[in-house]
Amino acid sequence: MDSLRQQKVNKLLAKELAEIFRSEARNLFGGGFITVTQVRISPDLGVARVYVSIMATKGNDKDAVFKLIQDQNHVIRKKLGLIVGKQLRIVPELSFFIDDSLDYAMRIDALLKK
Numbered sequence: 001m002d003s004l005r006q007q008k009v010n011k012l013l014a015k016e017l018a019e020i021f022r023s024e025a026r027n028l029f030g031g032g033f034i035t036v037t038q039v040r041i042s043p044d045l046g047v048a049r050v051y052v053s054i055m056a057t058k059g060n061d062k063d064a065v066f067k068l069i070q071d072q073n074h075v076i077r078k079k080l081g082l083i084v085g086k087q088l089r090i091v092p093e094l095s096f097f098i099d100d101s102l103d104y105a106m107r108i109d110a111l112l113k114k
Helices: 004-029 062-071 073-084 101-113
Strands: 033-041 047-055 093-098
Touching: 004 033, 004 047, 004 062, 004 073, 047 062, 062 073, 062 093, 073 093
Parallel strands: 047 093
Antiparallel strands: 033 047
16 A cells, blocks of 8 residues: 555646657657556655656557657656756656556457457
């Protein structure tokens, strides 16, 4: 169970990371549509697990966009630090994971319709 502080930091990071992905999608990620679905921060607020859902564009597939996200991790963390630097003492290390729950739900729905 997350503490109240962890829950607040989770919401803050999710909101700000979503804004970073929205504003920098064309420059950093080749125009892929990236949605932050969930953020889970460790109890010491040092590491954040960021779950993203990716809808790729014509030129890129999901794996290529996810690779770009991982390659740009330091840039994303720096931009995040500029935004939340006054609210958090330490900007957490970011670990990105693909959230495939929507794909899974669509696959289950398709199987149920058969």
